[in-house]
Amino acid sequence: MIVIELFLAIVLGVCLGIFTGLTPGIHINLVSVIIVSISSLLLNYVSAIFLATLIVSMGITHTFLDAIPSIFLGAPDTDTVMAVLPGHKLLLEGLGWDAVRLTVIGSLLCLMPCVVFIPFFILAFPFLFEHLKSYIGYLLVVLLGFIILKDKSKLWAIFVFIFSGFLGLIVLNSDINQPLFSMLSGMFGISALLLSLFNKDSVPVQMNDECVQLGKLEYVKSLAGGVFAGSFITLFPGIGPAQAAALSNSIFKVEEYSYLVLVGGLNTVNFIISLVTLFAINKARNGAIVSMMEILPNMSLARLGVFSAAALIAGGIATILTLKIAKAFSFMIEHVNYKILSVCIICFITGLSFYFSGFFGLLVLLVSTAIGIVPQVTGCCRSNAMGCLLLPVILFYFL
Amino acid sequence: MNEKVLLVIAIICIILGLPLLYFCSQYIIANDPRVLSEITGVVASVNSKEKITIVNVIPDKGIPVVFFGNHSFEKGEQIKVKGQLKSYNNGVEFVAE
Numbered sequence: 287m288i289v290i291e292l293f294l295a296i297v298l299g300v301c302l303g304i305f306t307g308l309t310p311g312i313h314i315n316l317v318s319v320i321i322v323s324i325s326s327l328l329l330n331y332v333s334a335i336f337l338a339t340l341i342v343s344m345g346i347t348h349t350f351l352d353a354i355p356s357i358f359l360g361a362p363d364t365d366t367v368m369a370v371l372p373g374h375k376l377l378l379e380g381l382g383w384d385a386v387r388l389t390v391i392g393s394l395l396c397l398m399p400c401v402v403f404i405p406f407f408i409l410a411f412p413f414l415f416e417h418l419k420s421y422i423g424y425l426l427v428v429l430l431g432f433i434i435l436k437d438k439s440k441l442w443a444i445f446v447f448i449f450s451g452f453l454g455l456i457v458l459n460s461d462i463n464q465p466l467f468s469m470l471s472g473m474f475g476i477s478a479l480l481l482s483l484f485n486k487d488s489v490p491v492q493m494n495d496e497c498v499q500l501g502k503l504e505y506v507k508s509l510a511g512g513v514f515a516g517s518f519i520t521l522f523p524g525i526g527p528a529q530a531a532a533l534s535n536s537i538f539k540v541e542e543y544s545y546l547v548l549v550g551g552l553n554t555v556n557f558i559i560s561l562v563t564l565f566a567i568n569k570a571r572n573g574a575i576v577s578m579m580e581i582l583p584n585m586s587l588a589r590l591g592v593f594s595a596a597a598l599i600a601g602g603i604a605t606i607l608t609l610k611i612a613k614a615f616s617f618m619i620e621h622v623n624y625k626i627l628s629v630c631i632i633c634f635i636t637g638l639s640f641y642f643s644g645f646f647g648l649l650v651l652l653v654s655t656a657i658g659i660v661p662q663v664t665g666c667c668r669s670n671a672m673g674c675l676l677l678p679v680i681l682f683y684f685l
Numbered sequence: 686m687n688e689k690v691l692l693v694i695a696i697i698c699i700i701l702g703l704p705l706l707y708f709c710s711q712y713i714i715a716n717d718p719r720v721l722s723e724i725t726g727v728v729a730s731v732n733s734k735e736k737i738t739i740v741n742v743i744p745d746k747g748i749p750v751v752f753f754g755n756h757s758f759e760k761g762e763q764i765k766v767k768g769q770l771k772s773y774n775n776g777v778e779f780v781a782e
Contacts, residue, residue, distance in 0.1 A: 592710055594709075597702075598702030599699050
């Protein structure tokens with residue numbers, strides 16, 4: 287019976303999503319490519335819709351779980367990079383689990399309305415895509431001006447933006463394997479870990495309680511921001527979750543910890559919306575979905591329905607698992623020496639960077655770490671370092 | 686929003702997903718098309734460049750069929766092409782053997 291086959295695919299996808307979500311450097315795109323590359327073998331045993339459902343479930347689960355290494359280990363990927371800063375702050379206040387809880391709230395509560403609004407998105411996307419795509423470059427310039435102008439140290443903000451932007455241009459135009467891993471890990475992960483070593487930070491006793499309480503208005507703003515950013519902003523080429531989060535935050539102006547809700551929601555919505563864009567405008571906005579298209583090239587309404595159901599089920603399971611696994615992480619992290627853990631994580635990220643990208647990856651890691659240290663020392667906002675992704679995108683629209 | 690409420694919403698999510706999965710799966714053929722290795726259809730449009738010919742085929746008009754080298758096709762011609770799906774520029778194309 288096909289429904290049992292699909293349910294099995296969801297369960298397997300959730301298992302793979304746990305693996306990709308918890309392992310820094312292992313992205314769903316990588317696993318999806320592996321699945322596609324062995325699909326000729328797998329398709330002897332399972333159907334194409336089985337593999338596609340597995341990829342969708344893995345992707346959704348990943349968007350829930352990837353908050354854990356970002357917050358506890360400071361090892362972000364492109365989707366969670368903006369959650370590292372408030373998340374790490376909460377970790378150092380003994381509220382690491384609470385930070386994960388906030389991202390889970392965002393993911394789960396954005397997932398349901400997103401699935402409900404799919405018919406609306408199907409109608410709206412073709413119109414929006416055609417009429418707005420020529421203005422995105424200008425919108426990003428306005429966003430950039432806004433981010434720099436509101437910074438207390440404007441000169442340092444410009445310095446960080448320009449240097450990270452040029453680094454992004456060099457890295458993204460090189461033929462380096464996994465270019466974002468070294469760049470983002472250095473800029474947002476290792477730089478913070480290095481400074482916390484010198485600042486003699488230690489992880490305090492972790493309280494697995496709901497200490498951060500947000501008001502109803504904050505919830506509404508951050509969830510609306512997550513759905514808006516994950517759907518309409520990432521509709522356009524070149525704009526990833528990190529830029530979408532920055533743009534959405536400048537519109538909805540959420541508080542520091544509500545930002546975790548927004549980022550969590552945005553990532554989950556962004557993945558579902560990639561399926562909708564594939565159906566509505568025949569464009570995939572996600573590497574895993576591009577891989578899926580190689581197995582199942584045509585998206586029909588019934589398939590979109592199956593994937594939406596898979597997203598709901600995987601999202602529900604992932605919520606339960608993420609909260610439990612985060613508790614295990616917070617228990618483990620307070621029982622290890624933070625200094626040794628930080629050194630181990632730095633070595634691990636450096637090793638992965640060398641494994642993925644060789645000596646050039648190490649060079650990128652070194653330079654991006656140096657850039658990432660500047661905002662922390664000078665007091666300007668670290669989100670200026672997102673210039674590494676924003677500047678290439680702005681140039682993409684204007685050149 | 687505490688953990689218990691989140692868990693309840695998560696379970697509701699699963700419970701809503703299951704009937705939706707059952708309903709939509711009824712419209713999906715169990716023996717779904719396997720990896721696309723052949724395209725059959727009528728030529729809708731032909732775009733010849735220096736070294737490649739791109740053909741849009743009905744009913745698979747979403748996936749352009751790419752031939753390396755010069756090939757001549759007539760609009761409305763019935764064709765059967767063997768090849769492989771490849772990803773290109775955020776989309777896919779069917780590269781003829």
